[in-house]
Amino acid sequence: MTQATNDQFLLAARPVGMPKDSDWQRATPALAELADGEVRVKILYISLDPAMRGWMNDARSYVRPVAIGEVMRAGGVGVVVESKSPKFAVGAHVMGVMGVQRYWQGPAEDKGAMLAQVDPAIAPLPAWLNALGMPGMTAYFGLIEVGQPKAGETVVVSGAAGAVGMTVGQVAKHLGCRVVGIAGGEDKCRFVVEELGFDACIDYKAGPVHAGLKQHCPQGVDVYFDNVGGEILDAVLTRINMKARIVICGAISQYNATEAVKGPANYLALLVNRARMEGMLVTDYAARYPEGVATLARWMKEGSFKNREHIVEGFETFPSTLNMLFKGENLGKLVLKVADA
Amino acid sequence: MTQATNDQFLLAARPVGMPKDSDWQRATPALAELADGEVRVKILYISLDPAMRGWMNDARSYVRPVAIGEVMRAGGVGVVVESKSPKFAVGAHVMGVMGVQRYWQGPAEDKGAMLAQVDPAIAPLPAWLNALGMPGMTAYFGLIEVGQPKAGETVVVSGAAGAVGMTVGQVAKHLGCRVVGIAGGEDKCRFVVEELGFDACIDYKAGPVHAGLKQHCPQGVDVYFDNVGGEILDAVLTRINMKARIVICGAISQYNATEAVKGPANYLALLVNRARMEGMLVTDYAARYPEGVATLARWMKEGSFKNREHIVEGFETFPSTLNMLFKGENLGKLVLKVADA
Numbered sequence: 112m113t114q115a116t117n118d119q120f121l122l123a124a125r126p127v128g129m130p131k132d133s134d135w136q137r138a139t140p141a142l143a144e145l146a147d148g149e150v151r152v153k154i155l156y157i158s159l160d161p162a163m164r165g166w167m168n169d170a171r172s173y174v175r176p177v178a179i180g181e182v183m184r185a186g187g188v189g190v191v192v193e194s195k196s197p198k199f200a201v202g203a204h205v206m207g208v209m210g211v212q213r214y215w216q217g218p219a220e221d222k223g224a225m226l227a228q229v230d231p232a233i234a235p236l237p238a239w240l241n242a243l244g245m246p247g248m249t250a251y252f253g254l255i256e257v258g259q260p261k262a263g264e265t266v267v268v269s270g271a272a273g274a275v276g277m278t279v280g281q282v283a284k285h286l287g288c289r290v291v292g293i294a295g296g297e298d299k300c301r302f303v304v305e306e307l308g309f310d311a312c313i314d315y316k317a318g319p320v321h322a323g324l325k326q327h328c329p330q331g332v333d334v335y336f337d338n339v340g341g342e343i344l345d346a347v348l349t350r351i352n353m354k355a356r357i358v359i360c361g362a363i364s365q366y367n368a369t370e371a372v373k374g375p376a377n378y379l380a381l382l383v384n385r386a387r388m389e390g391m392l393v394t395d396y397a398a399r400y401p402e403g404v405a406t407l408a409r410w411m412k413e414g415s416f417k418n419r420e421h422i423v424e425g426f427e428t429f430p431s432t433l434n435m436l437f438k439g440e441n442l443g444k445l446v447l448k449v450a451d452a
Numbered sequence: 453m454t455q456a457t458n459d460q461f462l463l464a465a466r467p468v469g470m471p472k473d474s475d476w477q478r479a480t481p482a483l484a485e486l487a488d489g490e491v492r493v494k495i496l497y498i499s500l501d502p503a504m505r506g507w508m509n510d511a512r513s514y515v516r517p518v519a520i521g522e523v524m525r526a527g528g529v530g531v532v533v534e535s536k537s538p539k540f541a542v543g544a545h546v547m548g549v550m551g552v553q554r555y556w557q558g559p560a561e562d563k564g565a566m567l568a569q570v571d572p573a574i575a576p577l578p579a580w581l582n583a584l585g586m587p588g589m590t591a592y593f594g595l596i597e598v599g600q601p602k603a604g605e606t607v608v609v610s611g612a613a614g615a616v617g618m619t620v621g622q623v624a625k626h627l628g629c630r631v632v633g634i635a636g637g638e639d640k641c642r643f644v645v646e647e648l649g650f651d652a653c654i655d656y657k658a659g660p661v662h663a664g665l666k667q668h669c670p671q672g673v674d675v676y677f678d679n680v681g682g683e684i685l686d687a688v689l690t691r692i693n694m695k696a697r698i699v700i701c702g703a704i705s706q707y708n709a710t711e712a713v714k715g716p717a718n719y720l721a722l723l724v725n726r727a728r729m730e731g732m733l734v735t736d737y738a739a740r741y742p743e744g745v746a747t748l749a750r751w752m753k754e755g756s757f758k759n760r761e762h763i764v765e766g767f768e769t770f771p772s773t774l775n776m777l778f779k780g781e782n783l784g785k786l787v788l789k790v791a792d793a
Contacts, residue, residue: 172724345715359723374686374715382700382731383513389730390723 116141119212120429122177126167128369129437134167135183135430142214151193151216152226154209156422157447158186158240159433160274161338164366173392183211186245188229188236190452194219204229206239211429213449233408236452237420241444242407245393246274249360250336251403252396254279255286257358257389258334262287265328267347270338271312272299274444275360278407279336280309281416288334291327293320293343295439302442307417320346331355339364341373348377355386367437419443426450458483460553461770463518467508469710470778475508476524476771483555492534492557493567495550497763498788499527499581500774501615502679505707514733524552527586529570529577531793535560545570547580552770554790574749577793578761582785583748586734587615590701591677592744593737595620596627598699598730599675603628606669608688611679612653613640615785616701619748620677621650622757629675632668634661634684636780643783648758661687672696680705682714689718696727708778760784767791 116139123136145151166177166184177184187209191199196219199205207226209215217224229239241247253275260266266283270276271292280303283290292303292312300312313323320343324332331352337344340362351357365372381388396403410416421441423432426449435441457480464477486492507518507525518525528550532540537560540546548567550556558565570580582588594616601607607624611617612633621644624631633644633653641653654664661684665673672693678685681703692698706713722729737744751757762782764773767790776782 340720359719361723362720365720372717372720374717374719376713376715378700378715378719378729379681379703379706379713379731381729382702382733385731385733385736387728387730388719388722389728390720390726392723392726395726 117212117214118426119182119210121180122167122183124179125169126164126367129367129434130164130167130430132430136180138182142216145193145195145216148196148218148220149194149216150191150196150199150205150219150226151214152189152205152207152209153192154187154189154213154215154449155452156188156237156240157209157211157426157429157449158188158244159436159445159447160186160245161361161363161366161436163433164437173394184208185211186240187215187449188239188244189215196220199226199228204231204236206244213426234411234418237422237444237446238411238418240446241274241420242278242411242416242418243404246444247278247407248396248400248403249391249393250275250278251282251407252393252399253358253360253391254282254334254336256396257391258336258356260286260288260334263289264333265289265291265330265352266334266336267291267293267324267328267332268336268338269293269343269347270361270363271303271309272442273338275338276336277303277307277417277419277443281307281410282407283334284308285410285415289328289330291324293323293339299442302419306419315343321349324350334358336360337362340375341365344375345377348375348380351380351384351386353384353386355384357381357386357388359388359390363437420446422446422448424448456482458553458555459767460523460551462521463508463524465520466510467505467708470708470775471505471508471771473771477521479523483557486534486536486557489537489559489561490557491532491537491540491546491560491567492555493530493546493548493550494533495528495530495554495556495790496793497529497578497581498550498552498767498770498790499529499585500777500786500788501527501586502702502704502707502777504774505778514735525549526552527581528556528790529580529585530556537561540567540569545572545577547585554767575752575759578763578785578787579752579759581787582615582761583619583752583757583759584745587785588619588748589737589741589744590732590734591616591619592623592748593734593740594699594701594732595623595675595677597737598732599677599697601627601629601675604630605674606630606632606671606693607675607677608632608634608665608669608673609677609679610634610684610688611702611704612644612650613783614679616679617677618644618648618758618760618784622648622751623748624675625649626751626756630669630671632665634664634680640783643760647760656684662690665691675699677701678703681716682706685716686718689716689721692721692725692727694725694727696725698722698727698729700729700731704778761787763787763789765789
């Protein structure tokens with residue numbers, strides 16, 4: 112039954128700018144026998160997230176960098192195919208930080224992998240890497256706890272058609288806010304307005320964001336959930352209201368920068384408007400994930416919340432599929448399908 | 453008794469970069485008879501503050517710009533020399549936004565001037581433009597309400613030998629914090645450590661701020677009160693702790709910039725550290741000034757809080773004296789002495 116070897120993508124070199132094929136190395140080590148308390152998970156879907164780019168740099172951050180020669184870190188969802196732990200039975204579906212590989216194995220209680228069982232009856236497996244996983248929890252707690260939107264306020268979110276942005280906007284609509292997305296391209300903008308129910312979406316590729324904000328946020332911006340940084344952050348800063356809150360969740364526009372990161376030149380708008388810019392990290396809310404999952408799952412069941420995954424098949428496509436994120440080529444949560452259930 | 457004419461500095465042109473003499477125009481209009489409810493104040497000291505540079509620009513901000521041909525806006529303290537209002541008797545000392553002129557006159561209840569009586573028995577008149585005035589209130593409420601320092605935390609303040617910075621550091625010491633100033637030059641650094649009791653001061657002209665922070669903030673930075681922006685803000689961002697709070701009070705390094713303002717390139721430290729950057733404006737705390745004044749006045753009386761004004765004499769020196777702020781030539785609160793009491 113057991114396949115004798117694994118298949119992995121290791122980080123071979125620290126990328127300069129956009130990751131290249133030569134920054135990766137394939138490895139096919141033999142799979143060891145399970146020890147007591149361990150499980151083997153056959154990975155079905157791998158989550159591809161902008162944060163992965165940061166983990167590839169040798170920089171002090173909220174998690175240690177992936178080491179050269181180490182399996183690339185990534186979230187995933189899979190099925191337990193062997194178990195010497197009472198925690199997970201064979202056939203159980205689990206999510207966790209399992210890396211870019213076909214199999215994960217180790218202690219069921221592993222602190223790094225943080226395996227947790229998921230129920231495919233609540234939502235299809237890829238949704239557990241999306242709204243019911245890290246991106247969804249990031250959006251839910253970042254918006255509610257750091258953004259603190261009130262009904263009637265205007266919420267703007269960049270990366271609106273990405274995993275986090277999709278959920279931010281839909282949660283904000285549930286809270287009674289006016290929601291304006293920012294995304295690149297007509298298809299994405301149409302998707303977030305027509306499919307997800309955003310009030311408007313600004314196509315940053317079609318014209319200046321500033322003009323779009325003026326048109327679609329006539330009452331100014333109360334909450335800005337920023338996934339992209341760069342010029343879009345600067346444009347939004349010119350339109351914020353008194354006591355506005357800017358949630359710094361990411362800065363995908365800057366992750367592959369080979370020059371210095373572009374700081375927000377308009378940050379003094381914070382002073383003029385007594386506004387706030389605050390960073391958030393999803394793991395700070397780990398104890399409250401059940402609350403977030405329950406709320407989003409309920410809305411999904413009611414039909415008032417939509418998931419969308421952009422699924423690419425084929426483990427071997429990992430290097431180019433990851434780069435789709437940085438090229439803005441995904442519409443919805445980018446997921447790599449590795450195997451059939 | 454009454455002098456028949458006033459003497460004023462009007463804004464003649466919007467400065468590009470550092471204000472020039474030609475950006476000002478002198479005027480000596482006749483003083484009108486007082487109407488009922490009005491007072492005439494002989495201005496004794498004029499407050500020179502970094503914010504004045506912003507008021508000279510034609511830009512949307514927290515107050516309207518000074519118009520071309522209008523008396524330059526400034527705080528001041530003076531003595532009532534004529535009164536047709538029961539609110540202020542002749543001989544009363546008042547502070548308010550009275551402009552760069554020798555006399556202010558108008559309704560005692562004027563909303564723009566916001567006259568308030570001050571008691572020279574509590575502190576000498578210039579102190580009412582310093583710790584007991586706008587800079588002191590800015591420091592006190594900005595630090596306590598936005599910075600929220602806790603005993604044992606490390607507080608860093610830039611512009612440490614300026615009006616706001618001096619008070620920020622001394623209040624933080626009263627709260628039991630480790631206090632590290634940043635200032636330009638040995639004299640200023642010696643002053644804040646030896647006279648004001650800061651734990652250390654980094655001379656940004658003597659070497660890289662980053663190295664100074666490493667040396668003097670071994671536990672990292674919990675609160676940064678920023679008066680200067682630019683490269684110093686960026687350096688501090690690399691040393692902030694988890695959940696750090698950055699109070700954006702000003703950015704004097706950028707006020708005369710003729711290129712775009714330099715945004716903080718290291719702002720993603722907010723994300724990594726789940727930290728916050730927030731603007732503050734003193735007038736939001738107007739209702740609580742009595743609390744701030746009472747606290748600082750008590751400390752001054754006890755000898756545990758020191759004021760320092762840098763007083764320059766001569767109304768006609770206004771243009772060059774104002775520029776001392778932007779050249780970092782003042783040590784303590786910069787005040788223009790206009791007349792003897």
